Amino acid sequence: MKLSVDVETIKGFLDPVEGRALYEHCLSVGSLGPTLEVGSYCGKSTLYLGEACRRTGNSLFAVDHHRGSEEHQPGEEYHDPDLFDENAGLMDTFREFRRTLRQAKLEEIVVPIVASSSLAARHWHTSLAMVFIDGGHSHEAAITDYRSWAGHLVPGGVLAIHDIFTDPTEAGQAPFEIFTLAVASGLFRKLEIVKTLGLLQRL
Ligand code: SAH
Ligand code: MG
Numbered sequence: 001m002k003l004s005v006d007v008e009t010i011k012g013f014l015d016p017v018e019g020r021a022l023y024e025h026c027l028s029v030g031s032l033g034p035t036l037e038v039g040s041y042c043g044k045s046t047l048y049l050g051e052a053c054r055r056t057g058n059s060l061f062a063v064d065h066h067r068g069s070e071e072h073q074p075g076e077e078y079h080d081p082d083l084f085d086e087n088a089g090l091m092d093t094f095r096e097f098r099r100t101l102r103q104a105k106l107e108e109i110v111v112p113i114v115a116s117s118s119l120a121a122r123h124w125h126t127s128l129a130m131v132f133i134d135g136g137h138s139h140e141a142a143i144t145d146y147r148s149w150a151g152h153l154v155p156g157g158v159l160a161i162h163d164i165f166t167d168p169t170e171a172g173q174a175p176f177e178i179f180t181l182a183v184a185s186g187l188f189r190k191l192e193i194v195k196t197l198g199l200l201q202r203l
Helices: 016-028 044-056 094-103 117-122 139-152 174-184
Strands: 035-038 060-063 110-113 128-133 153-161 188-194 197-202
Touching: 016 044, 016 128, 016 153, 016 188, 016 197, 035 044, 035 139, 044 060, 044 094, 044 110, 044 128, 094 110, 117 139, 128 139, 139 153, 139 174, 153 174, 174 188, 174 197
Parallel strands: 035 060, 035 128, 060 110, 128 153
Antiparallel strands: 153 197, 188 197
């Protein structure tokens, strides 16, 4: 795997080992169609998925309203004041995200969709080879993401879910809940869990 920028220079929340797993799985389903991610932030995961899509001649749809999740808001644990738009009084990661795309020469691969996951999904009809869910971590947000996107996966496609923690004392359980829901649906089989990244295959 060759990334076109130093991934360490991009702000974000993805372990390099998880990033590599995203890249490999995205590459492996490259013949099945495009990929979509929910939750791009400044483009760390986008870089790994985008490089795989470049190699397979696919597009990557990158959905994020760029206003941050609950934990990114002022006063919260993962707030970054550099990403706060003082004029709007809101978080704005889109500027940084675009910078990442330009630096990585991914502007002809990645289609940014600056909207909430539910709005982006409302009229969506394109089949997907891979879906990466890394958006809001409230129970409601995670369920909405799962319901909105998992159904668009083609057979053999990959569903990746970030921030899987089986121990409730470590972190929120919503990503793990949708992972469990997907398995219980009988529509997916477990592929592997890489650190906190859960990977499933659509049967
Ligand atoms: N994948 C990123 C980290 C994502 S952080 C990385 O590799 O670093 C979570 C992102 O989800 C935030 O940028 C936030 O704006 C976005 N988000 C949260 N809830 C959302 C929703 N309902 N719709 C769209 N994006 C959302
Ligand atoms: Mg995450």
